[in-house]
Amino acid sequence: MHERGLQWIKASQSMSNGACVEVAPDGELIALRNSRTPHVVLHYSRDELAAFLDGAKRGEFDHLLGE
Secondary structure: OOOHHOOOOOOOOOOOOOOOOOEEEOEEEEEEEOOOOOOOOEEEEHHHHHHHHHHHHHHHHHHOOOO
């Protein structure tokens, strides 16, 4: 977490009201958190995150947004 010196990154299109997901490299893993609850951090392997991002790019999760 921040105490450990992770360098958090968020998308340039994140909402200014703090509704954003942030990611940070954490050794062999990628840390992921919601900026509203920064104390809750999930960790994923690079392969896991790559698989998710591939699905997101292909639109596999678009139905979850109701659009």
